[in-house]
Amino acid sequence: MSADSMLALNTYDPASAAVADPTIRGLIERRQRIFGAAVPLFYEDPVHITRAEGVWLYDHEGRAYLDAYNNVPSVGHCHPRVVDAVARQAAQLNTHTRYLSEVVYAYAERLLATFPEALSNLLFTSSGTESVDLALRMARYHTGGAGFIVTRFAYHGHSTAVAEITPAFGPGVPLGVHVRTVPAPPPGRSGEDVSQSFAAGIEQAIADLRRHGIRFAGAIFDSIFSSDGLYADPPGFLRAAAETVRRHGGVYIADEVQPGFGRTGAGMWGFSRHGITPDLVVMGKPMGNGMPIAAVVARPELMASFSERSGYFNTFGGNTVCCAAASAVLDVLRDERLIERSAQVGQYLKDGFERLQRADARIGDVRGAGLYLGVEIVDQAGAPDTREALRLVNGLRQRRILVSTCAAAGNVLKIRPPLPFSTEHCDLLLDAAGQLLAAG
Ligand code: PMP
DSSP: OOTTSGGGTTBOOTTOSOOOOHHHHHHHHHHHHHHTTSSOOBSSSOOOEEEEEBTEEEETTOOEEEESSOOTTTTOBTOHHHHHHHHHHHHHOOOOSSSOOHHHHHHHHHHHTTSOTTOOEEEEESSHHHHHHHHHHHHHHHHSOOEEEEETTOOOOSSHHHHTTOGGGOTTSOOOTTEEEEOOOOOSTTOOOHHHHHHHHHHHHHHHHHHTTOOEEEEEEETTOTTTTOOOOSTTTHHHHHHHHHHTTOEEEEEOTTTTTTTTSSSSOGGGGGTOOOSEEEEOGGGGBTBOOEEEEEOHHHHHHHHHHOOOOOSSTTOHHHHHHHHHHHHHHHHTTHHHHHHHHHHHHHHHHHHHHHHOTTEEEEEESSSOEEEEEBOTTSOBOHHHHHHHHHHHHHTTEEOEEESTTSOEEEEOOOTTOOHHHHHHHHHHHHHHHHHO
């Protein structure tokens, strides 16, 4: 794996002297013997989690860790309503997807009801990667083009086709010849018009594809630019991007794997903060609170073009057990008002980090939306300070609070807790971060 890969961020180093526990040392050795070196492990001193509940993780010694990182168990680890839905459905029926099923259609209709009317079809898959892969095919069949645009440190998944549009794997995994990158939107500190500069980058990339004889198929952007370093503001800046893509006959694909299902606190979907209706939307991660379910939501024209060319069958995609889990996720989001909570608690956390920022020049920028924050760590010259970011991440881990890093330089703290996170949990994180900054 390249040292410049996103997968190399916050990675355990076999030379690390931080691991004192013999149980942990034994588990690390087994992991490396089984998986080889390609599968990274978080932290200088990796954690062995054996149980979880709500926003708390517990290790083999029963020690509690505050989870400020995980968006898969988005409605809370092992939420009893999701666990119950899975157990009941597993006891009743779990098969492949070529039979009629009330459970599956009821969930699909509920999910589609959360989208703008123009997005009225969907296909189920089992992972974000599969969804992105399928969306790329749909865009190709619809436009007859092959060229795609992504941001400079985007991560979209690991299949052959998707790795070719994923610069975050680093230079060891070349992009496809049909792929162009654009800079992720700048945070707008300089007063630059973020919307226009981002759209101008897309315009140039389309021109470059054309110059190389490659017909434009579309652009895919994570609506909160997670791996690029988290760019959420100003709301609405994606409008000019979507207009540019469409003006040139391309398909706009919103990758909602990270911001979807209420994370941004501004409705269910990250793209709605920007006032756009994409042509295709891909989602996964939090959809089943840990059960493998993902989807592509499409305008009917795109589904029609796809159906003319290809059939679709996915053995596990949208099976009854996963749909039961996903339906319970929607129940919990509604009944526990988790989207409102994400907005309110996220603002509290952002305010807290901005207070730390005013007192400490090492915090360069605090950005994000809802319960998804990026805290940029810089040196005295304002340049990315990866070492200091890692010191903070590992220091928090020693205090049993889990976060990680993002951005190409790995200098942005990535804070993305399960949505039941409270202001008391924020205080635990802010106090620990403040102490670490004071001590460093
Ligand atoms: N898109 C984005 C924005 C992601 O963050 C990820 C996973 N990190 C994926 C797609 C791929 O999802 P999966 O790992 O479920 O294949």
